Amino acid sequence: RYRRARFSSRRVRRRVVFKQGDCNVVQGRVAKRRRKYLQDIFTTLVDAQWRWTLLVFALNFLLSWLGFAAIWWLIVYTHGDLDPTVADNSTWVPCVRDVKSFTSCFLFSVETQHTIGYGAKHTTEECPEAIFVMCLQSIAGVMIQAFMVGIVFAKLSRPKKRTQTLLFSRNAVICQRDGQLCLMFRVGDMRKSHIIEAHVRAQLISKKVTREGEVLPFYQQELRVGGDGEEDRIFFIWPTTIVHKITPESPLYTFSAADMLRHRFEIVVILEGVIESTGMTTQARSSYLPSEILWGHRFEPLVSFKKETGEHEVDYSLFNNTYEVDTPLCSAQSLDQLIGLNSSNSNGLKYPVGGSSTSATPDLTSMESNSMLCDKENSMQHIILHPTDIPGPESRI
Incomplete structure (x- = not known):
């Protein structure tokens, strides 16, 4: 076209x-054409118009938060932390404390990826998979942030504007x-x-x-x-x-x-x-x-x-x-x-x-x-x- x-x-x-x-x-x-553009995604996003670059910037973070929130929800669901009966059991140790719904999982995903750490929600030693996912999300968050910040910086500092x-x-x-x-x-x-x-x-x-x-x-x-x-x-x-x-x-x-x-x-x-x-x-x-x-x-x-x-x-x-x-x-x-x-x-x-x-x-x-x-x-x-x-x-x- x-x-x-x-x-x-x-x-x-x-x-x-x-x-x-x-x-x-x-x-x-x-x-x-599209495959070749995706193979060089960095140059594609730098050359793209600002509205598309900012849209990809926002979608990257949003999708990563939602993706890891779904993983956290599966972990606590398979462990039984979402069962209402365990709330009254004082001896029950959950995988992630103070996580009772998907919304809680989403908030915990954002806190983990950006190291906000409000203190209420945190992982325990009960679930090794939870510890692994926490490390994985921390690494992925740093990579996504570095990639997107690099694109925005390269776009702002392009000599084309000179x-x-x-x-x-x-x-x-x-x-x-x-x-x-x-x-x-x-x-x-x-x-x-x-x-x-x-x-x-x-x-x-x-x-x-x-x-x-x-x-x-x-x-x-x-x-x-x-x-x-x-x-x-x-x-x-x-x-x-x-x-x-x-x-x-x-x-x-x-x-x-x-x-x-x-x-x-x-x-x-x-x-x-x-x-x-x-x-x-x-x-x-x-x-x-x-x-x-x-x-x-x-x-x-x-x-x-x-x-x-x-x-x-x-x-x-x-x-x-x-x-x-x-x-x-x-x-x-x-x-x-x-x-x-x-x-x-x-x-x-x-x-x-x-x-x-x-x-x-x-x-x-x-x-x-x-x-x-x-x-x-x-x-x-x-x-x-x-x-x-x-x-x-x-x-x-």
Whole structure:
């Protein structure tokens, strides 16, 4: 049975990871699913919703009390302690004193399991089986208590909740940095306790058809990302802009601004690190669709220095803000070709000053080649425009 869609049909988008980090994946038609979940009952209860965990917590104790109460009732019943005639016999030694009904057995079971010990009810040396059951229930009570407390503690201390204070920018942007087209997004941490050994990963998920004709609907390609576009580890003390340089090794190398609207892909970004206060590893996720990538935008600075206090202040109201910058609308591949074309044309055609008549005549082959390069350059001049000159994924925030 499949769960219902989280969004209405108009808002459903084919994404693998939601913006808040949940994976849009449902495991269906798993053979012996329930048995496998019960074999790993601890993880099942930790991952379950709180209402189910608390229900199992309460049922464990209640059923153990009732189960041992039934055992105590059988012991005193077979020994004859429930017979009304033995109440007046002063020489009669019962298995458990002051137990006269199933309710008394239930109360004695609770007292034994949790070592309450009010003092009125206690076992005697008359019945060895009663002594054995008392020891057995004491051990079982400790095991049940340790198991359930461990589940609740593990559920409360899960690093998953730490991801609620780790932020990803609403949009990714593409602009130039040091003459290189780059894909950038921003990550931030609201807490004062930092993430140690923080590192970032990014993957592009898209459809691919192999040379043999095999269709890979969710082909994953790693994107090289980092604070400088090279190293994935970051010093995460304030919001950091993560950079992916669109080089020939990048899957985005052939994508132009118009291609961003035509292609279907998803960029999944992952932030991992160790929580400073607990020492546990946490992972935060988000994703960007082509419609969430702004071409020709750059993030606004949000860290400033306050002279009054001598502190660096982070303004999280600017976390998602971007502004437009002049950016080539062509792909990084076309931009590299254009730069190479301009550098070759800057050399010009050099003709010899003296010599024979043949040497004074320009090389027709070179002139024809240069003319073709110039025509190609002129045809590509329209590529470098302002981002607002054509409709595309660029927009203002």
